[in-house]
Amino acid sequence: LKDNIRLACQVKVKADIGIEIPEDLFNVKQFKATVKSIKDVTYDIKEVLFDLGGETVDFEAGKYIQLVIPPYNKIKGSTQRAYSMSSRPSSHNQIEVLVRLVPGGIATSYVHEHLKEGDKMDLVGPFGDFRRTKSDSIMLCVAGGSGMAPFKSMLYDMLETGETNREVWYFFGARTTKDMFYMDQMKALEKKLPNFHFVPALSEPQEGDGWDGPTGLITDVLDRYLKEEINSGNKVLEGYLCGSPGMIGACNKVMNDNGVTQNNVYYDKFA
Structure with a gap:
């Protein structure tokens, strides 16, 4: 309150409650990644490969990662955007994403117009529950x-x-x-x-x-x-x-x- 901030949405707890945190969230990390390569796969889609240095990522195919877009031009604060990972789960020290240019998009404009090979970028993840079932369907x-x-x-x-x-x-x-x-x-x-x-x-x-x-x-x-x-x-x-x-x-x-x-x-x- 001293900072003139309050939580607008609140629930009063009247009895004991149990909180279950999905196990996948314990695998979420923030990575300090380096852009290893950027390739144009079409006129409006770039394949971006990040190197995680000495860090590793464990994920199931289908998950997504958050790209942390730094301030640029008129964008004053950092922004996070989600992108499905196109890399193989076996490539533990790399993350690959496909970024399609959306006119006016904060993240897509940054990736297409400003991001260069060798740049540093923060990544957060993995997240999501999109995955194939373990069946013969x-x-x-x-x-x-x-x-x-x-x-x-x-x-x-x-x-x-x-x-x-x-x-x-x-x-x-x-x-x-x-x-x-x-x-x-x-x-x-x-x-x-x-x-x-x-x-x-x-x-x-x-x-x-x-x-x-x-x-x-x-x-x-x-x-x-x-x-x-x-x-x-x-x-x-x-x-x-x-x-x-x-x-x-x-x-x-x-x-x-x-x-x-x-x-x-x-x-x-x-x-």
């Missing part, structure tokens, strides 16, 4: 743009941990070929993971692109494959979604309409 993964991050991490983790027989369908939507990336990596994974199927699709293919893959909204492509291509047999179908709230909602409906129960749909929703 068929995974239906859907993403677009920087939503690639958690699925890249999951797929390489599956390869490295020997989870090579699980059936995975990964639907990746983009407008044109210039929005596509990691195509060679995904095709290489298809050869190493016998039951992995990568389905990239363009909603606005351009003349001269030479695109001969699926076209249309990724929800329409997903719907067609669920009706015509994917034979689940007696296996459970699980949905894994990463993208905007609109995309999540639309994909959720398609999956529900095709027999994927709501309790088997998991998502990482962009704010």
Whole structure:
């Protein structure tokens, strides 16, 4: 009160209470990281690799990290923004993220316009509960743009941990070929993971692109494959979604309409 600050939201405790702290939070750390590399994977998405020096990070594929953006230009205070990790969990001394430029975005503008290789940056994490289940259920993964991050991490983790027989369908939507990336990596994974199927699709293919893959909204492509291509047999179908709230909602409906129960749909929703 002497600092003219008070907690506005309060609850009076009238009986004994128990407080349960999720075990994952005990793994959260603040890292003093160094930018090892910055690569343009598309015209508006950068792959940023951080080196943690002598520190290590333990996380499950699908988790996210908070980037601490320092003050710059008219931004007076530090800001934290969450980004799914695209790195492999086995790379304990490195963290990789994909950052798509959002006009006017505090963090994305800093990363795209100011961050350089060799710069120092604070990272906080890992956080989140987006992860694959430990089962033999068929995974239906859907993403677009920087939503690639958690699925890249999951797929390489599956390869490295020997989870090579699980059936995975990964639907990746983009407008044109210039929005596509990691195509060679995904095709290489298809050869190493016998039951992995990568389905990239363009909603606005351009003349001269030479695109001969699926076209249309990724929800329409997903719907067609669920009706015509994917034979689940007696296996459970699980949905894994990463993208905007609109995309999540639309994909959720398609999956529900095709027999994927709501309790088997998991998502990482962009704010």
